[in-house]
Amino acid sequence: MQCTETQTLFTDFADNTLGREELHALTDHLLGCPTCALEWREFQQTLNLVHSLETHAPPADLLPGIHAKLAHKGVFDRAWALVETLNFSLSIPAAAAIFTIAMLAGFLLKTSPLEQPNIFPSRSAQLQQGEVLTPRRLPIAQNAMFAVSHNGGQQGGDLVPLNRTALATQLAPENDAPHLLSPDMHVLIEHIDHDSQVLLFREMLDRNWQIHRISTALFLIHFPQAELENFHELLGRHHSALMPAAAAEIEFGRDKQILTAALRLPSSPFFPRRALSWDRRAAPLLRSRFFLTRSPTHRA
């Protein structure tokens, strides 16, 4: 037996689990090899030291501490315990269905015709004269134009009108407080191709009408009341809806010099931007945003 081999048998030797042949070979080697004999003695001494170690008595408050920890569950533990209690399990299609329903509910809530809370009450009251504010949400009820498009241009009785913002025509002249600029009319163009849209905006710009881009599909058009008939003529080339119905009459807004129309186009994230970018004169308009301000020029 080689010296390197002896040490691999020490544990079996100590446990007395060596076979007869291995036992004889090991003991013969240890008797003739002082180095391995010393290693074996040290091995035995080490085992004796380890086995002589006394175990420590556990602290008396170990069990009460366990109960205290069990009583003091963290938020995560409670949530996890609830999940485990419910034996909650979801398949991927079920989870997808719940997610879809949640998103649909959020969309319906957002586009609900019911009155929504005023989101700028305190801020608008603090505005200084002439201060420009870019609201996060458009002050135009987006469902309004969809409503009239399904109702032959007439506002349905079950729909709440734009009572959150007053029409510019209804503002009291003496009211100097900043007010939310609201369009006098809403126009929805359901179908329009790229070339027709470019042509529409170019004709408006040629007439020196002001175009404010609110979003990729929503624009504010400012034009003289005297040109309302031309506005109708431009719209007449497309399949469009108009609200209120009174705006179809050329007498509409006679008390004002400038009318404001909110123009909604088919949703296309790139189409309107490309259309306007194509026209150099329209480029600055891309930077304009809907604003909250006093607008004396819009009053008669």
Added chain:
Amino acid sequence: MPYQEAPELVRAFRQGDHQAFNRLVTLYQRKIYNLALGYVKQEDEAKDLAQDIFVTVYRQIDKLKEESKFGAWLYQLALNHCRNRYQKLRRRGFFSNQSLDDPETGLNLSSGATPEKEYERENTARLVREAIASLAPAEKEVILLRDLQELSYEEISEILDLPMGTVKSKLNRARLALKNRLKHYL
């Protein structure tokens, strides 16, 4: 053997007998506490670790498949806790603050022992524990289970999920490594 009643206690605990859980803790607390102490070397930390282990037992008892295997399951769970706590404490430098010259406990004079002999005995025990603690995790684990917890090779094999021959060879290497660490003291 007191540990033979463990499966019955587990069964009772699963059926809602909370006293059975208390008896399980009482039955195993000495072993688990000393196992924890072998890892973290500090009494308060070992107590906290042992409590966490039993809290996990309380919450996860339903995951135990066979009540007769409670001992092995408990040790597996305890070792996982100990390994995680050891790594966490080591990252925080917890062990670098502990020195071989800092006695962890004061002298506990037994009847008839002189202070000098008692100090020598305590000092020797502390040195051996330090030497065990300084072993590689795998070596330390098998020494703790076999030489301090006095588990059989079969039990260790089940806990570590290793063949019995592997357990024996690992134990032999660990003991040799420990011998080399204590060489100057022997």
